[in-house]
Amino acid sequence: xxxxxxxxxxxxxxILEAAVRVFARRGFAAGRIxxxxxxxxxxxxxxxxxxxxxEEILQAAFEALAAGSREIVGRARTPGTPPLDxxxxxxxxxxxxxxxxxxxxxxxxxxxxxxxxEEGLPLHMAEIYREYRTxxxxxLAEAAxxxxxxxxxxxxxxxxxxxxxxxCLLQWIIDPALPITELTGPIxxxxxxxxx
Amino acid sequence: xxxxxxxxxxxxxxILEAAVRVFARRGFAAGRIxxxxxxxxxxxxxxxxxxxxxEEILQAAFEALAAGSREIVGRARTPGTPPLDxxxxxxxxxxxxxxxxxxxxxxxxxxxxxxxxEEGLPLHMAEIYREYRTxxxxxLAEAAxxxxxxxxxxxxxxxxxxxxxxxCLLQWIIDPALPITELTGPIxxxxxxxxx
Amino acid sequence: xxxxxxxxxxxxxxILEAAVRVFARRGFAAGRIxxxxxxxxxxxxxxxxxxxxxEEILQAAFEALAAGSREIVGRARTPGTPPLDxxxxxxxxxxxxxxxxxxxxxxxxxxxxxxxxEEGLPLHMAEIYREYRTxxxxxLAEAAxxxxxxxxxxxxxxxxxxxxxxxCLLQWIIDPALPITELTGPIxxxxxxxxx
Amino acid sequence: xxxxxxxxxxxxxxILEAAVRVFARRGFAAGRIxxxxxxxxxxxxxxxxxxxxxEEILQAAFEALAAGSREIVGRARTPGTPPLDxxxxxxxxxxxxxxxxxxxxxxxxxxxxxxxxEEGLPLHMAEIYREYRTxxxxxLAEAAxxxxxxxxxxxxxxxxxxxxxxxCLLQWIIDPALPITELTGPIxxxxxxxxx
DNA sequence: CATGAATGAGGTTTCATTCAT
DNA sequence: CATGAATGAAACCTCATTCAT
Numbered sequence: 101x102x103x104x105x106x107x108x109x110x111x112x113x114x115i116l117e118a119a120v121r122v123f124a125r126r127g128f129a130a131g132r133i134x135x136x137x138x139x140x141x142x143x144x145x146x147x148x149x150x151x152x153x154x155e156e157i158l159q160a161a162f163e164a165l166a167a168g169s170r171e172i173v174g175r176a177r178t179p180g181t182p183p184l185d186x187x188x189x190x191x192x193x194x195x196x197x198x199x200x201x202x203x204x205x206x207x208x209x210x211x212x213x214x215x216x217x218e219e220g221l222p223l224h225m226a227e228i229y230r231e232y233r234t235x236x237x238x239x240l241a242e243a244a245x246x247x248x249x250x251x252x253x254x255x256x257x258x259x260x261x262x263x264x265x266x267x268c269l270l271q272w273i274i275d276p277a278l279p280i281t282e283l284t285g286p287i288x289x290x291x292x293x294x295x296x
Numbered sequence: 297x298x299x300x301x302x303x304x305x306x307x308x309x310x311i312l313e314a315a316v317r318v319f320a321r322r323g324f325a326a327g328r329i330x331x332x333x334x335x336x337x338x339x340x341x342x343x344x345x346x347x348x349x350x351e352e353i354l355q356a357a358f359e360a361l362a363a364g365s366r367e368i369v370g371r372a373r374t375p376g377t378p379p380l381d382x383x384x385x386x387x388x389x390x391x392x393x394x395x396x397x398x399x400x401x402x403x404x405x406x407x408x409x410x411x412x413x414e415e416g417l418p419l420h421m422a423e424i425y426r427e428y429r430t431x432x433x434x435x436l437a438e439a440a441x442x443x444x445x446x447x448x449x450x451x452x453x454x455x456x457x458x459x460x461x462x463x464c465l466l467q468w469i470i471d472p473a474l475p476i477t478e479l480t481g482p483i484x485x486x487x488x489x490x491x492x
Numbered sequence: 493x494x495x496x497x498x499x500x501x502x503x504x505x506x507i508l509e510a511a512v513r514v515f516a517r518r519g520f521a522a523g524r525i526x527x528x529x530x531x532x533x534x535x536x537x538x539x540x541x542x543x544x545x546x547e548e549i550l551q552a553a554f555e556a557l558a559a560g561s562r563e564i565v566g567r568a569r570t571p572g573t574p575p576l577d578x579x580x581x582x583x584x585x586x587x588x589x590x591x592x593x594x595x596x597x598x599x600x601x602x603x604x605x606x607x608x609x610e611e612g613l614p615l616h617m618a619e620i621y622r623e624y625r626t627x628x629x630x631x632l633a634e635a636a637x638x639x640x641x642x643x644x645x646x647x648x649x650x651x652x653x654x655x656x657x658x659x660c661l662l663q664w665i666i667d668p669a670l671p672i673t674e675l676t677g678p679i680x681x682x683x684x685x686x687x688x
Numbered sequence: 689x690x691x692x693x694x695x696x697x698x699x700x701x702x703i704l705e706a707a708v709r710v711f712a713r714r715g716f717a718a719g720r721i722x723x724x725x726x727x728x729x730x731x732x733x734x735x736x737x738x739x740x741x742x743e744e745i746l747q748a749a750f751e752a753l754a755a756g757s758r759e760i761v762g763r764a765r766t767p768g769t770p771p772l773d774x775x776x777x778x779x780x781x782x783x784x785x786x787x788x789x790x791x792x793x794x795x796x797x798x799x800x801x802x803x804x805x806e807e808g809l810p811l812h813m814a815e816i817y818r819e820y821r822t823x824x825x826x827x828l829a830e831a832a833x834x835x836x837x838x839x840x841x842x843x844x845x846x847x848x849x850x851x852x853x854x855x856c857l858l859q860w861i862i863d864p865a866l867p868i869t870e871l872t873g874p875i876x877x878x879x880x881x882x883x884x
Numbered sequence: 885c886a887t888g889a890a891t892g893a894g895g896t897t898t899c900a901t902t903c904a905t
Numbered sequence: 906c907a908t909g910a911a912t913g914a915a916a917c918c919t920c921a922t923t924c925a926t
Contacts, residue, residue, distance in 0.1 A: 127325075128325075129323075129324075129325030129326075130325075132919090132920065132921085133920075133921060133922085134920075134921095142886080142887090143886065143887045143888060144887080144888065144921095144922095145886075145887055145888060145889095145922085145923080145924085146885080146886055146887070146888095148921095148922070148923080149885070149886075153921080153922080154920095154921065154922090209405065210406075225470050225471075226470050226471035226473075229467050229470065229471060230471065233467075256478060256479055256481075256482035257482050257485075257486055259464060259467060259474065259479055259482070260460050260464060260479065260482050260483050260486045260487075261486070262463065262467060263459065263460045263461070263462070263463025263464035263465075263466070263467060263483070264456050264459045264460040264463055264486075265459070265463065266459070266463040266466055266467070267458060267459025267460055267461065267462040267463025267464070267466065268455060268456060268459035268463070269459075270459070270462055270463065270466065271425050271429075271455060271458060271459060271462070274421050274422050274425065275421075275422035275425060275426065277422075278455065282452060283452055283455055283456065285452075286452035286453050286455070286456050287456050287459070289453075289490065290453055290456045290457070290460075290486070290487065290490030290491065291456075291486065291490060292490075293489055293490040293491070293492070294485065294486030294487060294488075294489040294490035295486065295489070296489070304910095307910090328894090328895065328896085329895080329896065329897085330895085330896095338911075338912090339911065339912045339913065340896095340897095340912085340913070341897085341898080341899085341911075341912060341913060341914095342910075342911055342912070344896095344897065344898080345909095345910065345911075349896080349897080350895095350896065350897090519717075520717075521715075521716075521717030521718075522717075524898090524899065524900085525899075525900060525901085526899080526900095534907080534908090535907065535908045535909060536900095536901095536908080536909065537901085537902080537903085537907075537908055537909060537910095538906085538907055538908070538909095540900095540901070540902080541906070541907075545900080545901080546900065546901090601797065617862050617863075618862050618863035618865075621859050621862065621863060622863065625859075648870060648871055648873075648874035649874050649877075649878055651856060651859060651866065651871055651874070652852050652856060652871065652874050652875050652878045652879075653878070654855065654859060655851065655852045655853070655854070655855025655856035655857075655858070655859060655875070656848050656851045656852040656855055656878075657851070657855065658851070658855040658858055658859070659850060659851025659852055659853065659854040659855025659856070659858065660847060660848060660851035660855070661851075662851070662854055662855065662858060663817050663821075663847060663850060663851060663854070666813050666814050666817065667813075667814035667817060667818065669814075670847065674844060675844055675847055675848065677844075678844035678845050678847070678848050679848050679851070681845075681882065682845055682848045682849070682852075682878070682879065682882030682883065683848075683878065683882060684882075685881055685882040685883070685884070686877065686878030686879060686880075686881040686882035687878065687881070688881070696889095699889090720915090720916065720917085721916080721917065721918085722916085722917095730890075730891090731890065731891045731892065732891085732892070732917095732918090733890075733891060733892060733893095733918080733919075733920085734889075734890055734891070736917095736918065736919080737888095737889065737890075741917085741918080742916095742917070742918090
């Protein structure tokens with residue numbers, strides 16, 4: 101199966117991770133293919149054996165990011181615990197996943213900027229946020245039905261909660277001095293308190 | 297002595313606004329000086345009569361942006377009304393100011409990305425957010441002292457509130473279909489509810 | 493005759509002198525019309541009221557230079573003193589004239605460089621040097637006829653003498669620490685000694 | 689490890705030689721990188737694989753030039769023959785080396801002009817001339833001690849001799865019709881006669 | 885498969901020249 | 906006459922992409 105040592109898809113993954121690190125470090129616009137190759141420990145030209153273009157690397161990086169989000173959303177959809185517990189878990193999950201590996205989120209910030217705008221990337225980001233809002237709105241509705249949240253909470257409050265999460269991460273990405281890990285509790289408290 | 301015809305500073309302002317529009321539309325990295333000139337209705341070379349470099353345009357754009365923020369923060373510092381009323385006003389102010397003219401905020405998203413990263417721009421952004429947090433933390437402390445917020449609320453909750461504001465704007469900028477104006481009320485409700 | 497205060501030709505002269513200073517200071521290639529205007533105390537556009545183009549300024553500057561040379565050559569042609577005395581005087585004159593106002597000579601060095609090469613400027617320089625050689629060759633021939641120089645000296649020795657003069661000036665222009673004034677005597681001594 | 693095909697340093701040398709030809713032909717200020725690339729038979733961008741900037745090409749060209757001068761000076765320092773013989777040889781060497789390949793000398797004329805002035809290049813030229821003067825002054829002193837030159841000849845006469853050499857070359861460069869090869873003898877004769 | 889030299893389109897910046905005031 | 910804002914051609918340099926080895 102593996103003709104040499106690394107198969108095509110594993111090497112592709114390595115390059116992708118190198119690219120995410122480079123783009124996160126220097127910005128998407130400033131991150132050159134040569135940097136990515138160096139970070140991956142291969143030659144510049146070899147990158148093109150695995151990706152057709154610089155743009156495709158970005159697309160793939162975004163896909164990886166979206167996959168992580170979908171997993172978190174999926175967990176929040178899985179019933180079994182009270183809705184507000186699942187909301188709290190989702191908040192913790194998102195913060196934790198970004199905190200553990202901030203590069204993709206840093207890259208995300210670039211996506212709207214750089215030239216990606218016209219290529220449809222922001223649409224993907226919009227979709228991710230929309231999914232977050234949808235699942236949170238469902239949890240809030242469930243909670244309202246149970247009486248653990250005030251009646252009427254829904255889409256708008258979901259947007260605010262997504263905002264609180266992403267806005268805190270934004271602040272942290274821009275200013276790493278902000279103690280993001282100590283913020284998880286307050287986000288949960290404020291958001292949950294705000295919908296009761 | 298005789299201002300010939302055009303006021304140098306007025307023309308500079310025109311170019312700056314054109315630049316903000318271009319950068320907001322295409323991203324800072326992709327916005328070319330030629331685009332800025334075209335948007336301002338002048339020739340490429342004329343831009344350099346008013347700005348020394350592309351970078352200086354970005355600096356100036358950021359300065360203008362920061363000035364708007366400082367004004368809003370200043371208003372929140374002015375006593376005379378109950379602290380939570382001032383917090384609510386600040387939230388409404390920020391949302392309104394971005395809603396009225398979203399280009400600067402769109403540009404803001406680019407600042408961390410593009411090449412701006414190393415040039416110190418994000419430090420400025422970090423400062424703006426820090427100011428927001430500081431003034432909100434002060435309002436919360438005042439409210440706690442009055443009994444209109446629960447004891448102990450402070451820096452962490454301030455970060456969450458800034459996050460909610462900026463995170464909602466982020467969602468809107470990325471997905472203009474989001475009804476941002478209808479979100480102002482819920483942001484206030486959730487944030488104020490969350491600190492009581 | 494003078495409608496305002498300065499007549500056209502006087503102003504032209506002022507600009508020319510400013511141009512020579514600027515070009516000598518910054519090099520011909522790097523000396524901008526704006527610098528010339530500033531040095532002359534007028535506005536950039538006004539330069540074009542007196543000269544059709546940057547190139548024309550250079551031509552005029554060269555003309556002024558050539559006029560100085562022709563005057564010196566003319567003096568050497570005037571009989572009345574022994575030929576070697578006139579040669580010595582010519583050497584002293586050239587050194588003195590450049591020493592007193594080195595800018596034109598500095599500019600001269602640029603002429604071959606810069607873009608002037610194809611525009612025929614060096615031909616003019618070649619002519620100046622040819623005139624020097626011609627007059628010196630005549631003086632040497634006269635001296636040889638008199639017996640104050642060895643028989644046979646002529647064109648070749650004239651070229652060497654012109655070389656010694658110009659080569660010393662070249663060294664001084666490039667390295668102003670060289671005591672050019674103390675070199676006049678030795679140039680005369682070596683050159684005259686070399687043709688006896 | 690395997691040098692692929694082209695030797696990087698050989699290619700660098702090729703480009704350097706092309707650059708010297710172009711700069712000598714059109715002047716340093718007017719010689720464009722594109723011209724250099726065309727002369728070397730490669731594309732514009734490829735030049736930058738071997739040189740960081742246009743300025744670096746100039747530096748390297750000058751280095752090569754200085755190396756040639758140093759070799760000639762070194763030979764004059766090597767004892768074994770009478771000092772005035774070595775002086776005559778040095779004169780012949782310099783004339784021959786420039787005659788064989790005049791481009792570097794043509795380029796040299798540009799160095800003081802163009803933008804090189806502020807970048808320290810003329811200092812290097814000043815140094816080369818200083819070295820020539822130093823070695824010639826030493827030869828003259830030696831000759832004076834031997835009695836083959838008159839007592840007292842030294843630095844000043846050395847400057848005159850360097851001037852004669854360089855001044856003759858200057859005339860030739862500006863006016864190639866001048867029979868430079870026939871001038872070597874007279875330079876030697878005049879200079880040596882002038883110090884006896 | 886892997887390489888890295890080569891390419892050239894495209895971006896920023898400069899500055900001689902023009903022209904409306 | 907004088908001005909200086911405006912112009913745009915042209916230069917330098919970068920870097921995504923290709924391709925011969």
